[in-house]
Amino acid sequence: MERNKLAKNNQAKQENGNAHSFSNEVCFQEAICEKGLAPKTIRTAEFADIANYAYHLDSGKFAVFLQKHCQEKLGINHIIDDVIQVNSADNDDIASVSTKEHGDICGEIFVDCTGFSSLLIGKHYGVPFKSCSDILFIDTALAVQVPYDEEDSAIASHTISTGQEAGWIWDIGLQHRRGVGYVYSSKHSSEEQARAVLAGYVGDKFSGLKVRKIPIISGHREKLWQNNCLAIGLSAGFLEPLEASALVMVELAAQMLSEQLPQSRDVMDVVANRFNEIALYRWERIIDFLKLHYILSKRDDNAFWRDNRDSKSIPQSLKDLMKLWQYRSPADHDFTSNNEVFPAASYQYILYGMGFESDYRHTPYVLDDKTLAQQHFSQNQKLTEKALASLPSNRELLNKIKAYGLNRL
Amino acid sequence: MASLVAINNKTHLHLKVSPEKAQWHGSALHLIPVVASEFINLAVQYPVVLTKNGDTGQFVFAAMLGFETGENLFWQNDQWQGLYLPLHIRRQPFFVSTNDDEQQGNDEYAVFIDSKSPTIEANSSKGERLFNSEGIDTEYFQQAKACLAQLIIGEKENQTLLAILQEMELIQALSLEVTFADQHSTNLSGLYTIDEEKLAQVSDEQIVKLHKGGWLPAIYSMSSSLGQIHALIDLKNKKKKHHNEQI
Numbered sequence: 001m002e003r004n005k006l007a008k009n010n011q012a013k014q015e016n017g018n019a020h021s022f023s024n025e026v027c028f029q030e031a032i033c034e035k036g037l038a039p040k041t042i043r044t045a046e047f048a049d050i051a052n053y054a055y056h057l058d059s060g061k062f063a064v065f066l067q068k069h070c071q072e073k074l075g076i077n078h079i080i081d082d083v084i085q086v087n088s089a090d091n092d093d094i095a096s097v098s099t100k101e102h103g104d105i106c107g108e109i110f111v112d113c114t115g116f117s118s119l120l121i122g123k124h125y126g127v128p129f130k131s132c133s134d135i136l137f138i139d140t141a142l143a144v145q146v147p148y149d150e151e152d153s154a155i156a157s158h159t160i161s162t163g164q165e166a167g168w169i170w171d172i173g174l175q176h177r178r179g180v181g182y183v184y185s186s187k188h189s190s191e192e193q194a195r196a197v198l199a200g201y202v203g204d205k206f207s208g209l210k211v212r213k214i215p216i217i218s219g220h221r222e223k224l225w226q227n228n229c230l231a232i233g234l235s236a237g238f239l240e241p242l243e244a245s246a247l248v249m250v251e252l253a254a255q256m257l258s259e260q261l262p263q264s265r266d267v268m269d270v271v272a273n274r275f276n277e278i279a280l281y282r283w284e285r286i287i288d289f290l291k292l293h294y295i296l297s298k299r300d301d302n303a304f305w306r307d308n309r310d311s312k313s314i315p316q317s318l319k320d321l322m323k324l325w326q327y328r329s330p331a332d333h334d335f336t337s338n339n340e341v342f343p344a345a346s347y348q349y350i351l352y353g354m355g356f357e358s359d360y361r362h363t364p365y366v367l368d369d370k371t372l373a374q375q376h377f378s379q380n381q382k383l384t385e386k387a388l389a390s391l392p393s394n395r396e397l398l399n400k401i402k403a404y405g406l407n408r409l
Numbered sequence: 410m411a412s413l414v415a416i417n418n419k420t421h422l423h424l425k426v427s428p429e430k431a432q433w434h435g436s437a438l439h440l441i442p443v444v445a446s447e448f449i450n451l452a453v454q455y456p457v458v459l460t461k462n463g464d465t466g467q468f469v470f471a472a473m474l475g476f477e478t479g480e481n482l483f484w485q486n487d488q489w490q491g492l493y494l495p496l497h498i499r500r501q502p503f504f505v506s507t508n509d510d511e512q513q514g515n516d517e518y519a520v521f522i523d524s525k526s527p528t529i530e531a532n533s534s535k536g537e538r539l540f541n542s543e544g545i546d547t548e549y550f551q552q553a554k555a556c557l558a559q560l561i562i563g564e565k566e567n568q569t570l571l572a573i574l575q576e577m578e579l580i581q582a583l584s585l586e587v588t589f590a591d592q593h594s595t596n597l598s599g600l601y602t603i604d605e606e607k608l609a610q611v612s613d614e615q616i617v618k619l620h621k622g623g624w625l626p627a628i629y630s631m632s633s634s635l636g637q638i639h640a641l642i643d644l645k646n647k648k649k650k651h652h653n654e655q656i
Contacts, residue, residue: 041463041466042461042463042464042465042466043461043462043463043466043599044466400464400465400466403465404465404466404467406466407461407466407467407468408575408578409580409581409582409601
């Protein structure tokens with residue numbers, strides 16, 4: 001009887017999310033996610049929100065959209081061709097690239113967007129690739145597209161990431177299907193075993209699905225800008241998609257380039273140095289943040305988790321932070337660059353979400369103001385109740401947006 | 410909740426309705442849908458605003474009668490104290506819908522009655538009949554149908570006006586913090602109005618379009634009606650004071 005009760009309690013806990021999790025206490029968004037609710041209502045203006053949200057874009061369609069925007073609105077001359085040769089100037093800059101159909105294309109600055117082939121920054125300049133596979137072990141992804149059971153099946157409102165024996169599974173609810181994938185370390189799991197893990201997660205439907213295998217090469221170029229050439233996108237580097245950091249890096253790099261486009265060759269080296277410094281700082285912080293997800297786990301079912309906790313695999317910068325956080329929570333002054341990708345709060349969610357406890361014995365006064373804390377907790381509770389009462393399900397909102405669209409204001 | 414029944418001269422031959430009780434339908438509404446052709450009449454007493462339909466998120470025109478759900482400040486002593494009764498109140502207890510049996514493109518509409526409306530008289534000595542003894546529409550029912558027809562036309566005009574306002578980007582959110590005499594304050598959200606700055610900057614072509622379409626009176630009525638929010642605050646203050654005195 002007792003055991004049954006306990007099981008039931010646990011089940012109830014799972015259904016309602018963990019009632020006293022860190023994220024539930026400090027933010028109303030966990031509750032929304034657990035209930036599969038939308039981040040806004042049909043009355044909320046387009047791009048405005050009640051809870052934070054982002055879109056999943058069809059990358060194929062988005063690329064066409066961007067291409068059209070660039071050609072029609074920005075007056076860009078778009079040439080599709082193969083680069084067959086890179087021609088250097090006296091100062092080792094790229095003077096032009098020779099193409100199959102359009103001859104030589106000269107330029108003052110070249111952006112390497114050639115993906116993993118890294119044609120300019122990698123092949124031409126030979127800027128070394130800095131692998132981080134000694135820190136982040138994941139090197140393979142198996143992805144499937146899972147259809148919904150019914151046309152009106154619930155659509156999860158958040159990406160569900162679940163730890164597995166040698167990595168983790170992503171589960172993304174889209175309008176017409178789910179995107180599910182297992183990213184794992186091939187040193188810690190055979191492909192066969194990985195397929196079995198993914199099949200176990202997806203269930204009966206798995207047998208009929210086409211599995212796509214994608215290699216993941218974790219790391220980045222040692223320099224992102226060399227002479228008059230800079231890499232943006234996969235040519236610059238890639239990391240496992242745990243925090244969707246690859247896209248952020250593309251956006252940040254593109255923004256930095258547009259804002260700091262050198263006015264003359266004279267200033268380009270200065271701009272390049274700064275760009276490299278900032279970009280490398282960002283890559284390192286992202287690597288630290290991804291690694292943080294692994295080192296707090298107490299899992300012992302596979303060497304994958306034990307190896308992740310091995311001190312040799314943890315960057316010194318992260319070790320230093322962990323040392324500080326033994327006695328206090330991550331704070332803004334731990335991340336003082338104005339180029340941070342993740343704020344202190346992100347680190348708090350991971351640390352305390354994983355059950356880490358800071359030891360306040362030496363600074364008990366930090367915990368003195370219980371009234372203030374209580375105020376924040378109860379404020380959050382009110383927000384949570386309000387959100388749960390007013391937000392529609394994710395499916396319901398998406399159906400309405402399809403039928404009526406969102407208002408511009 | 411309205412319970413709609415299609416009207417016919419057999420079932421409803423003897424039915425009687427008291428039109429003066431129609432106002433009961435608005436006794437607990439703080440926003441009521443309105444049509445552009447009545448903005449001028451409404452603006453004399455009520456703020457005319459835009460709000461969004463909860464189901465579709467689409468804009469609708471509404472007259473504001475109170476500050477919170479269920480509050481009609483014009484409803485006092487079991488009576489509507491306003492000079493002008495919006496069409497959506499006067500139309501009660503009748504509703505109209507396109508008849509599913511009709512071919513598309515046919516402008517036939519079916520008329521329904523809210524069988525739970527307080528206007529329906531159980532006591533046959535009171536009220537107006539819908540049909541004479543031969544089953545022909547009475548003058549009262551003809552008027553009621555005319556009122557429904559006005560609403561149908563009004564809804565179509567509303568859609569045209571809304572499309573124009575959105576296309577010319579003349580709508581803006583109305584953010585307003587209202588403080589009552591007892592210092593209690595409330596944030597009005599979810600309301601929208603005419604963006605007067607943008608209206609002042611429309612192109613020649615656009616102003617001609619607004620003028621020729623006959624939309625300018627409605628637009629200016631909306632703008633000027635916002636002043637009625639002060640009158641509404643005043644009503645609320647009086648109601649609160651009265652309430653406090655009784656306590």
